Amino acid sequence: MLKKISAENIKELRNKTGAGMTDCKKALEASDSQIEVAIEILRKKGLASADKKSSRLAAEGLIQSYIHAGSRIGVLIEINCETDFVARQPQFHQLAKDIAMQIAACQSVKYISIAHIPNEVVAYERELELQKEDLCNKPVDIKNKIANGRVDKRLKELSLIDQNFIKQTEISIDELIKQHIALLGENIRIRRFERFLLGEGLESKSNNFEDEVSNMIKSKQ
The missing domain is CATH 3.30.479.20 (Elongation factor Ts, dimerisation domain)
Known part of the structure; x- marks a missing residue:
């Protein structure tokens, strides 16, 4: 049974490696929450300490x-x-x-x-999804949830680093x-x-x- 990934473990791994939050979470999942094993996983991927340099x-x-x-x-x-x-x-x-x-x-x-995508493009993509026929008769909360998921996918398609x-x-x-x-x-x-x-x-x-x-x-x- 896999151990639960805690926010404290993610923070500890991030502090020790400088890797991103998502990368730390993935490494902990792959290592069954073993910090030292997770550090080695990040080092092999070349991700350890990379984020510490990203603000320079x-x-x-x-x-x-x-x-x-x-x-x-x-x-x-x-x-x-x-x-x-x-x-x-x-x-x-x-x-x-x-x-x-x-x-x-x-x-x-x-x-x-995604951070470089203008707000008007994001708004346009969301409006486009909300107007699709398959969402017309769905409840508002379900409609918004599906549309947001599709927009997130679309924005990743537009983003080079993704x-x-x-x-x-x-x-x-x-x-x-x-x-x-x-x-x-x-x-x-x-x-x-x-x-x-x-x-x-x-x-x-x-x-x-x-x-x-x-x-x-x-x-x-």
Whole structure:
């Protein structure tokens, strides 16, 4: 029988590792609430101490580009770190390349995180869900609960850091960044990105770029 995960245990693990609350809860669940085992789980994932660095100023970094085969889709991304030294490291460059490719593959992604999504977009998505036919005759409380769940799912679809990393689907982009924070010892932030689709805004044949990029990545592994 699994031990109950207490708020005190989560707080203790967070204080010892600096990892996020959600990551601490998952580690405790996986370790049956054994703090030392949970610490090892977080260390293996590269999450321990990452959040402690996440508030530090990141003003260095690089602008990375990715052009997909066929030159029909391109991405520009600015990713920041704290020092020029880390900005020159191959691991940092690879992280930038991987995230740029992720953006190319995930056509639904429009924002860095849920926190970056404007309030009017959230309100629009919620209103859209509330007006759907399958919710019309449901009680207000049930209607709101279902709509909120659908909106939460939709916002995650729009958020880059909430995506599963296409090269390692058991972790998210957020966890990938935290691993590199722990590895390189500096705060790392995605500042901005832009995706370019050939002929965007013009009437043209639609191509499934997400499947195309994903298949390309799989073939290289």
